Amino acid sequence: MNDDYLWDGSGEPDAEVQKLEGLLGRYRSAAPMPDFKRVAVIRRRPRWPFAVAAASIVCAILGAIRFYTPANRWRATDESGVADVPHAILRAGDVVRTERGSVRLQSPAVGTIDLGANTTVRLIENRSKRHRLALAAGTIHAKTTSPPGVFVIDTPKARAIDLGCEYTLTITPGGGGELHVIAGWVDLTHGYEQSLVPQGASAMITSDGALSVPVFDDATPAFHAAVRDHDVSTIVAHARMRDAFTLLNLFCLATPDERMLLYDRLNQLVPAPASITRESVRYWAPSSTELWWTPVLRASGINALKKKKGALQGL
Amino acid sequence: MSVRTDADLVRAAQSGDVASFELLYAKYVPVVHAILLGRLPPADADDVAQNVFITAYTKLQSLREPAAFAGWIARSARNAAEDHRRKMSDTVELEDAYVTHETQRDDAEAARALDAIRALPAAYRETLILRLVEGMTGPEISARTGLTPGSVRVNLHRGMQMLRGALGGSTP
Structure with missing residues (x-):
């Protein structure tokens, strides 16, 4: 039999091949192309800064001490008398609603989680290496002593992974919200997006799940507003030395022309290593700015965490 | 107009040009999908194909020979299929997945x-x-x-x- 039709569709059609084409065409690849621009965000972070490593070790030691006690229970204390608490010792799946009051959750393995008014939380997991709560809406204040990555809060649009040791997280009924880190670091993720938020900084979650870059709370109001609006001209105009961290985080979200603005201002604040030129960041890849992280972290005061063990131990 | 080779596209993508990687995706997604469809339930092949390309994109810097992209992505697809089969081994048999539930x-x-x-x-x-x-x-x-x-x-x-x-x- 002549195979021309099987080979390239030319020649006399082969009825069996034609029928198989018709039958099997339903299995053809139909998945939409992933948004690789968003995938790029996951790669924007460098290796963990030394400061994170140091803070993590401290938290790991503190967590390990607690870990060898019957630690996985979560005790709920209704401090207002008006909350809906199904069990004093929560079971996986239990939902706590504070209504107008407040509730304190305590686990020897994790620490203390205070729930503000109008907050709804569900305990999803309480295993030795993973404690997970779902925060549907409201505000929590977490003070943790668990090893990094053990305590996780799922929100409707994002996930907050505790890297130690204190933060507040507010979620609106629409799913948006704000993370404010008081001590240590929190890794905020949504799909392939990631915002690694250090002590003294905040990040926003939009109602569609997009994450903002971290911004220090003491930045000027104009800087905060410009980051929120992604107005790069205004961002660079109001950036202080400490805001270098935010500028470096913005490269992955910027257009090539915006990266030139970011480069010029960041280079004024924290001179770029010799290998990082203006043109090398125009078409940015995570490796383009890798060597800039250490001096930027230092300039932003973030590696000071290493020297503040007392603050961590006090939690 | 010159045709950009795989090596050209990979090098551009490694420098951060997302559009070049999208061209590689369009060119090779049928190959990856075919490899997966030969090993996995049809319902899983699309999802795993997306994951193969997402992983490839995040690891593209490790591809030292840009011209070898075709073989590299095909190997990735075969490995991903094996990983997926291992994960699914205690859930649904392939035949059940698409024969039992399809009645037309x-x-x-x-x-x-x-x-x-x-x-x-x-x-x-x-x-x-x-x-x-x-x-x-x-x-x-x-x-x-x-x-x-x-x-x-x-x-x-x-x-x-x-x-x-x-x-x-x-x-x-």
Whole structure:
């Protein structure tokens, strides 16, 4: 039999091949192309800064001490008398609603989680290496002593992974919200997006799940507003030395022309290593700015965490 | 207008040009999908194909020989299929996944034909899926798999011969 039709569709059609084409065409690849621009965000972070490593070790030691006690229970204390608490010792799946009051959750393995008014939380997991709560809406204040990555809060649009040791997280009924880190670091993720938020900084979650870059709370109001609006001209105009961290985080979200603005201002604040030129960041890849992280972290005061063990131990 | 080679596209993508990687995706997604469809339930093949490209994008810097992209992505797809099968091994058998739940006659015929193709040796299986499912011609299969045109032609001929036998001498 002549195979021309099987080979390239030319020649006399082969009825069996034609029928198989018709039958099997339903299995053809139909998945939409992933948004690789968003995938790029996951790669924007460098290796963990030394400061994170140091803070993590401290938290790991503190967590390990607690870990060898019957630690996985979560005790709920209704401090207002008006909350809906199904069990004093929560079971996986239990939902706590504070209504107008407040509730304190305590686990020897994790620490203390205070729930503000109008907050709804569900305990999803309480295993030795993973404690997970779902925060549907409201505000929590977490003070943790668990090893990094053990305590996780799922929100409707994002996930907050505790890297130690204190933060507040507010979620609106629409799913948006704000993370404010008081001590240590929190890794905020949504799909392939990631915002690694250090002590003294905040990040926003939009109602569609997009994450903002971290911004220090003491930045000027104009800087905060410009980051929120992604107005790069205004961002660079109001950036202080400490805001270098935010500028470096913005490269992955910027257009090539915006990266030139970011480069010029960041280079004024924290001179770029010799290998990082203006043109090398125009078409940015995570490796383009890798060597800039250490001096930027230092300039932003973030590696000071290493020297503040007392603050961590006090939690 | 010059045609950009895979190596050109990979180098551009490694420098952060997302559009170049999207071109590589468009060119190779049928190949990756065909490899996965030969090993996984159809319902999983699309999802795993997306994951293969997402992982490839995040690891693209590790590809030292840009011209080797075709072989690299195909290997990634085969490894991803094995990983996925291991994870799914205690849940749903392949046959149950697409035969038991599909009741329409054409669907059942299609499932039977796909099942027969999946029982063929890997070389014939992947080439036939590229031809009959993804709708590629022999020369296109050759260009995207790195196989010589002669090998593709032999794979198609022998694969189709075995498929006809498996289906009882005629299409289902």
